[in-house]
Amino acid sequence: MVGIASILLATGFCVLGWMLGRHAVVAAPLVLGFAAVPHSLDGYASGPVWWLGSAVGAVLALAAASRSWREVRAVRALARSSTTGRTAAVGANAVKASKRALRRGHIKALVFVATATAGWTVAFAALPAELGRTYEEMAKESSSSAFAAVAAALSIMAIATVVSQGGRLFAMSRVGKRLVWEVPAGAGLAPSWPFVDDASGLVPLKDATSGGCICLLEFRRSFPDADDRLMPEEGVHASDYCPLHGIDRINDLSAAEFAAMAAESWLWDERSELPEQSRPNENRLLLYGFAGCIYTGVPLTARAGYVDASFPDIGLARVAEPGAVVPCWDQAERPAAGVLDTVDLRPAGYTGFAFRYRHGRAWFEAPEDDAVRPPALLL
Ligand SMILES: [Zn+2]
Incomplete structure (x- = not known):
């Protein structure tokens, strides 16, 4: 046998x-x-x-x-x-x-x-x-x-x-087991789920439940019985009419105020990228419990005052080719009409400009000219 x-x-x-x-x-x-x-x-x-x-x-x-x-x-x-x-x-x-x-x-x-x-x-x-x-x-x-x-x-x-x-x-x-690692971008590790963390046009749930914000209310009016689709870690879609997160609020901000708040997701159109940090060292992957290739750790997102995984089933980080930061998705094109003004975000530590729109949220765009971009981001 x-x-x-x-x-x-x-x-x-x-x-x-x-x-x-x-x-x-x-x-x-x-x-x-x-x-x-x-x-x-x-x-x-x-x-x-x-x-x-x-x-x-x-x-x-x-x-x-x-x-x-x-x-x-x-x-x-x-x-x-x-x-x-x-x-x-x-x-x-x-x-x-x-x-x-x-x-x-x-x-x-x-x-x-x-x-x-x-x-x-x-x-x-x-x-x-x-x-x-x-x-x-x-x-x-x-x-x-x-x-x-x-x-x-x-x-x-x-x-x-x-x-x-x-x-x-x-x-x-x-x-x-309980260390939080900051891994430089392109060091050979990539998050297992690249979609959630860069979402634009979202208000953190804790802000949406504070006084004066109508984003959660508007979401529930548009999608009754859809509370199970709310991801508390991700936030809620910003309402265009919210006094705190609406289009008027975005356009009323001075250029300096806007630049100081540029990391806030709700400022940006859902199809726009979030602004890209110009110092490559700040594009770091956060990992919980990394112990080498045998256990690559849980990818984390920085939240207000703490770090957390986007969701419990996110899976461990994957080993990637060194140099590969995130997959390149085809980005939507910024609308050509309706621009209100532009805000130069480079002095605030980003690689490009914000384009504000009369009737929409802002779009981020980095100049195509590579000469003005730091070499580490040319990958
Ligand atoms: Zn709001």
Whole structure:
């Protein structure tokens, strides 16, 4: 049973092994080792070859483990050397997102252990009926071998997920689970969800519930029974007629007042970009609990007085090509007519101008001429 199962498993690994990603490093020596045992016991000449393959796989796995170990040490040293002493309040979404990511790993490992156990039980239950058959007969049709191959694959996945989850927990405990990292843009990490954080035309919910603001009221009038579509972390769409966040309010601001408030989302048309900071160091990715490639941490957004994930299911940051900051979306074109005035935001630390409109919210536009832009933003 095990001999045929090991061949089935090795064939399956050759075809589908690429799907395992990082787990393949752990799986390869186990798959070859699983084939080596029955081939040696049965005295096949191919036995030593399987062992040799397994040993080579084990050396590669050890090399990968040692690289991970060095990475954890480097990240830990970096965490110590770059600690600012500042503290930040971390919101509930970020804590939930971090726990969910770990819980998913635990559940995956448990599912593999449980299904592997079930697979072996079925394989050994089918075995007695096939005892006494020749190898040739078994090779043609043997349900116990097929079940054993699946059970072995699940066992190997169980070991690989337990090892990788253990590695994650170890790295997090060494580096520090509750650190908030400021990672320079383009350093090889990107948020898992690039859409929410840059939304324009929104009023934070706490401002929308304060006196004088009618944005929430207008939203409810336009979309009755749509409160479940409100994302408290994201805010509510600014009403054009709100005395605090409406178009008149935007256009009544002096140029200096506007420039000072330029980071506020509600000033900007929904289709406009938010103004881009001219100092690249300020375009930083915030991560909660980063511990290296093994656990990239939860992407955070700075909110008033605290940092938080946009939503609990946001997922961990992804490893990206160094230099890639955010995906380039096709931006809508600024309307040509109806401009009231322009405000130069460059003295306030942004890369371009605000165009205010008589009947709409402002649009941000950075000059096309690259000479006036800092080189780091030419990517
Ligand atoms: Zn308002």
